[in-house]
Amino acid sequence: MKPERRRFLGWTAAAAAAATLGPGLRLVELALARSPEEAASTLQRWGLLIDTASCSDCDACVTACHEENGVRGHNRPLTDAQWIRKVSLRDRRTGFAQTLPLMCQHCEHPPCVDVCPTGASFRRADGIVLVDKHTCIGCRYCVMACPFGARSFVHEPVSGQKPDVPRGKGTVESCTLCVHRVDRGETPACVEACNRDGGAAMVFGDLNDAAGELHRRLRTAPSTQLRADLALNTGVRYQGL
């Protein structure tokens, strides 16, 4: 299907949803769902917005992520895989403390992709940065290159994997933005959990979709990219930092 046609269909779907639900309400799923026969496209760029002011002192996102992706540790914090973590910040002068979730920032210019010798680290057309574990040789250059410390190496054999999330020893992994859920038209597990059990601090969406909630939030209030000095143009944005 031609891009123009797809975009048009997207608009009609969105318009139909808006018409039936009334102003302000939108059937997001209608606009997001992509059929299994349709490839990820550059028309979209998936992203996240994290509002640190609403981020409560919980780890609902971390628990949900690791549950969804079958990431279980061996009680060895130094080597256990970690796809998302809570980071605490404190202003030494004022004592103001903040906490925020940190994961793969899904950069437009990802350093992990630049350094990968096999092309296993790659950026999908819709902006999701992934490891193709089939070609990953476990060299861990990407782990070193990532300025956010977002990647982990699997040191030990894995069993009991989730069918949607194959994992195994000797490869690198990180947040996939729950690509298996996104491809079904759902939101990442962390976002779902934050809205249910946390402070509703996370918004998932398409950075290119001017009609979407994510776009609106970014348009109406200042936001930051972590390590903006590196000009990576991250897909994960923060507010309240």
Next chain:
Amino acid sequence: MARIAAAILAASLAAAPLADAGEKRAGRVALPVVKITKGGDCVAPTDEMRRNHMEMLLHQRDRTMRQGLREKRFSLKNCVECHASRDTGSVLGKEGFCSSCHAYASVKIDCFECHTPMRQVPTAGAPR
């Protein structure tokens, strides 16, 4: 190599039921246990599956990984759903669908180091 191995295997499987030869060979080397517990058809004709299932899987792997195409037909998850054993729920193990034939053909795959070999949907009520 792959082609030859697959062709020999396909030929030996076809010959297996032909009494004598099969029995003699079975005495020397354990024939693969290709137990199909779920009725219906495979995703392609059986002879094609025997010869080319690896290419199908590798092709689908790249489509899904790189392009986000998640067609069900040649998906590894889909193979496991159909081919996992009724008793163990797995495609591996001594009589496992993937493993017993591979053991016979001396093929070693690493797919199930990462991919779960277990079926997700229980088999209760599936035709024999």
